[in-house]
Amino acid sequence: MAENEYTPTLTLNPTAAAAQEAPAAPVLTTKTEEEKPEAEKLDIDRLSPAEQAAVREFSKQIDVTDTNLVLSYGAGAQKNISDFSAQALGKVRTKDMGPVGDMLTDLVVELKTLEFDEQEERKGLAKLFHKAKNTIEETKVKFDKAEVNVDRITGELQKHQVVLSKDIATMDQMFELNQAYFKELTMYIIAGKLRIQELRDTTLAELTRKAQESGLAEDAQAANDFAELINRFEKKIHDLELTRMISLQMSPQIRMIQNNDLVMNEKIQTAIVNTIPLWKSQMVMALSLHHSKQAMEASSAVTDITNKLLEKNAADLHQGSVAIAREAEKGIVELETLRKTNQHLIDTLEEVRQIQDEGRVRRAQAEQELGQMEAELKQKLLEMKG
Numbered sequence: 001m002a003e004n005e006y007t008p009t010l011t012l013n014p015t016a017a018a019a020q021e022a023p024a025a026p027v028l029t030t031k032t033e034e035e036k037p038e039a040e041k042l043d044i045d046r047l048s049p050a051e052q053a054a055v056r057e058f059s060k061q062i063d064v065t066d067t068n069l070v071l072s073y074g075a076g077a078q079k080n081i082s083d084f085s086a087q088a089l090g091k092v093r094t095k096d097m098g099p100v101g102d103m104l105t106d107l108v109v110e111l112k113t114l115e116f117d118e119q120e121e122r123k124g125l126a127k128l129f130h131k132a133k134n135t136i137e138e139t140k141v142k143f144d145k146a147e148v149n150v151d152r153i154t155g156e157l158q159k160h161q162v163v164l165s166k167d168i169a170t171m172d173q174m175f176e177l178n179q180a181y182f183k184e185l186t187m188y189i190i191a192g193k194l195r196i197q198e199l200r201d202t203t204l205a206e207l208t209r210k211a212q213e214s215g216l217a218e219d220a221q222a223a224n225d226f227a228e229l230i231n232r233f234e235k236k237i238h239d240l241e242l243t244r245m246i247s248l249q250m251s252p253q254i255r256m257i258q259n260n261d262l263v264m265n266e267k268i269q270t271a272i273v274n275t276i277p278l279w280k281s282q283m284v285m286a287l288s289l290h291h292s293k294q295a296m297e298a299s300s301a302v303t304d305i306t307n308k309l310l311e312k313n314a315a316d317l318h319q320g321s322v323a324i325a326r327e328a329e330k331g332i333v334e335l336e337t338l339r340k341t342n343q344h345l346i347d348t349l350e351e352v353r354q355i356q357d358e359g360r361v362r363r364a365q366a367e368q369e370l371g372q373m374e375a376e377l378k379q380k381l382l383e384m385k386g
Contacts, residue, residue: 010058010187011076044190051187059191064199064233073233074188074240080181081247084174103153103160105353147280154276157268164265171258178250185244192237199230245377249370256366260359267352279345282338 044052063069207226211219 010054010184010191044194047187047190055187055191056194058187059194059198062192062195062233064195064229070229070233070236073192073236074185074243077181077184077188078240078243081185081243081250084178084181085246085250103156106149106153150276150279154272157272161265161268161272164261164268168258168261168265171254171261175251175254175258178247178254182244182247182251185240185247189237189240189244192233192240196230196234196237199226204230242381249373253370256363260363263359264356267356271349271352275345275348279342282341282345285338 044055047055062073204223204226207219207223211223
């Protein structure tokens with residue numbers, strides 16, 4: 001049997017129910033109103049043949065005249081749901097994905113420090129060549145500093161990724177455990193309803209008939225007392241149905257939390273595997289382009305000296321100047337391409353941050369809707385009680 005596997009077991013012994021303590025929940029590191037569907041009916045036919053046999057046999061053992069039995073009926077299953085919900089809620093309250101979002105934002109900031117200045121490109125070829133050396137040295141310094149910060153952020157993101165991966169796996173265990181609790185409560189409720197119907201059709205009907213035939217006050221009181229016992233047990237079954245609804249609502253809540261972890265894990269994976277390596281490769285390309293430019297400038301200088309020594313005519317000088325200008329223009333186009341590529345990287349990370357913000361909004365909306373559902377259920381219960 002798996003570590004967190006839980007087998008539903010029906011019992012009328014409160015001590016035994018407490019002894020069979022369920023495993024702890026795994027530790028986690030408005031729609032327009034339309035026609036309402038029919039209320040779900042708990043039918044024994046929905047159970048497997050083995051479960052049906054167990055429920056029918058268990059139902060025969062229920063004694064509504066035993067006060068302790070009525071009070072403790074299904075108490076073990078209710079306690080499982082209560083403890084399970086408390087542990088899950090406590091973990092969600094302490095789970096904060098804010099630092100992950102902050103780190104992704106910091107990553108965007110680090111990339112922005114290496115943006116190229118468009119204004120400098122518009123100052124002319126002479127100005128660009130004059131500052132070429134200073135610009136590349138400044139870029140190297142900025143890259144070295146940013147690389148340290150990016151590596152630090154990457155390490156922290158990897159730690160969060162490990163935690164998220166473990167949480168995603170334990171969410172599956174929590175879902176299965178909650179399904180087992182849900183089935184156990186369902187079996188308790190069906191068994192109780194079968195017993196109530198049986199007692200109404202047999203014992204209560206016989207006591208009522210006897211009271212009507214005898215006309216004795218004691219017979220009428222006996223029938224009334226037994227009807228009240230059935231009513232008390234019926235209220236207990238209703239309490240179990242409320243607990244069952246809590247378990248029912250836990251399943252989509254668990255999946256919603258798991259989906260949020262999956263989305264965040266995917267975004268971290270994208271940043272680590274794609275964005276950061278691509279950013280580094282672009283910086284390598286930038287430095288390589290600078291070295292090529294230096295070789296080009298050296299070659300051009302030799303050509304100029306050769307032209308002067310050979311006393312080239314004005315046409316040759318003009319032709320050489322045009323060639324230099326063309327080479328310089330090629331340099332400008334390459335820097336522009338690099339700037340646009342860097343901007344694309346920044347836009348990608350910015351979109352990741354926006355998706356995270358939207359995820360927070362959706363979770364807040366989901367919480368509001370769940371709260372509204374709870375309020376509607378409570379209101380309906382109050383109306384039925386009245």
